[in-house]
Amino acid sequence: MTRLSLTNLPVAPAVDPNALSVGIVHLGIGAFHRAHQAVVTERAAVATGETRWGITGVSQRSATVRDQLAPQDGLYSVLERGLGDPSIQVIGSVRDVLTAPEDPEAVVARIADPAVSVVTLTVTEKGYRAASDGLNLDDPEIQADLAGRPPRTVIGQLAAALARRDESLTILSCDNLVANGPFLRKLMVDYFDALGKVPPAFEATRFPAGMVDRIVPATTAADRDEAARMLGVRDEAVVVAEPFLQWVIENDFAGPRPAWERGGAVLTADVAPWEQAKLRMLNATHSMLAYLGALRGYETIAEAVRDEELGGLARQLMTDDVIPTLTPPDGLDLPAYGATVLERFENPALKHRTRQVAMDGSVKLPVRMLGTVRDRLTAGAEPHTISLAVAAWMVYVLRTPDLDDPQAPRLQSAVSGITDPTKLVDALLSIDTIFTPDLRDSTVFRDLLTTHTTALLHHL
Structure with missing residues (x-):
């Protein structure tokens, strides 16, 4: 032709x-x-x-x-x-x-x-x-x-x-x-x-x-x-x-x-409110669905979000953990925006692969998820669902031998031979290019990660 x-x-x-x-x-x-x-x-x-x-x-x-x-x-x-x-x-x-x-x-x-x-x-x-x-x-x-x-x-x-x-x-x-x-x-x-x-x-x-x-x-x-x-x-x-x-x-x-x-x-005059809403609602949810979806064997984000449990967790992430940390720009209704995000993810015509979205987690986590974790901890709340998203990344690192990440050698060396969830959490929290001391030293965050990684490893 x-x-x-x-x-x-x-x-x-x-x-x-x-x-x-x-x-x-x-x-x-x-x-x-x-x-x-x-x-x-x-x-x-x-x-x-x-x-x-x-x-x-x-x-x-x-x-x-x-x-x-x-x-x-x-x-x-x-x-x-x-x-x-x-x-x-x-x-x-x-x-x-x-x-x-x-x-x-x-x-x-x-x-x-x-x-x-x-x-x-x-x-x-x-x-x-x-x-x-x-x-x-x-x-x-x-x-x-x-x-x-x-x-x-x-x-x-x-x-x-x-x-x-x-x-x-x-x-x-x-x-x-x-x-x-x-x-x-x-x-x-x-x-x-x-x-x-x-x-x-x-x-x-x-x-x-x-x-x-x-x-x-x-x-x-x-x-x-x-x-x-x-x-x-x-x-x-x-x-x-x-x-x-x-x-x-x-x-x-x-x-x-x-x-x-x-x-x-x-x-x-100010991009920040738009940026925060997008990074913390759309990008963080996208990454969570990528890690959890890949661990469940889903090839695409659309398949993952149509999983009743994973779709529910995506909604819960935005409602329970993300929206309380945001000040929306004029004209942006955050719950409605969140619903639009999930509708877009569900589009079966877009075969956005979970492994593609899961790439480069070491540089995506700090900008997509860890700010939300930090803000929720500062507010005295337990960041339950966003911690599950971080835990899913940890298990994904452990279970992906061909990890596509600029820090792949360091990450894979850190988790080599680990089978215990607590040791997995400690090994990855110690990566100082990803986790800052306030998160590394948070008992609440560490305990949530341990609970979630235990559950994820048990069900895989």
Whole structure:
């Protein structure tokens, strides 16, 4: 079958790709970006008629996305699956893709281009190479960038580009990190401190916080086949998504930007309440269902949440433990939001794999769950259900020999040979890159974890 391209275009993008110039660089051009920020950027271009906001995507690891998009002139489709019939749309806002390991200099040069005024990031929590509340200066990749090689970390790439710029820049994180904008700025400060010099452009560069939400499961061969039937051409870069899409952005920019609010984004003076609600309600519940679901043998989140017991625990997590810790932003009804979260998880058309969601638990737990645990303990409450979620992660670590986690060797070494639940809890609580002393020393939390791990191990 003919491949999707500008010359084989059965469904035209909403904007003419040939008319777009590049004004945005996106670091981490995976499926999520292509189903989220790139879509909102294209909608904004349609609403305003502006043509300066084409996107250069950067792949931080493999050439897969570049190899998928290059023969298709940067075009790809978004296959939306809700409760009704699926729909498909061709997106043209991504104009080219660079692969950082192959040509790190090209990445720096593109960010340094004066025509670029915005950099966005979806590099996952581990892509920031953080340790506790700052940059992990012991990370060998960070050390190599500091030593002067063509940079291969996102922090090194941004630093090298800022050193070449006369113009300020807006750098917008779209990853699930608490106060991701200020946090990214702190990592950059740590890097420049270690480097011993700060480029002038950094002082005027802005780091707005951002919160993103859309479920984007991994694309399968069956998805590509369905897209081909719907389009009449083959799209090797199709991404799958639910109809729901949310993007909340702090209105703090250094210069020109797309009119993202015209494309459906919310601009606000304070992202924090939206962020906390999403991290603690949606992301924490997603992770709990992933761990408990995987331990029960469920392949997808939809299967897990349709399990009567697990679905009940998900509701209980939000109602009993999370909502009491939140101050909702104006216009957000937390119980209604929680019900919407579970409805989205139950969508059988989105086969979001439990093992995919369970990845990188060591960096997800602190931002998704442990703040809720801490707040409930401080309030004098027993965080029963959120502790079950943490215990499920502990048992998942114990029972998963091919653990996908940046700290996998340390975690697996800690639990090696353990069969006793109390020893399992103590071994993982001792990991100081995950658990802070206040949690490690909490008798209430430790006892809850021991009770839950005992029950989970008994029933497996």
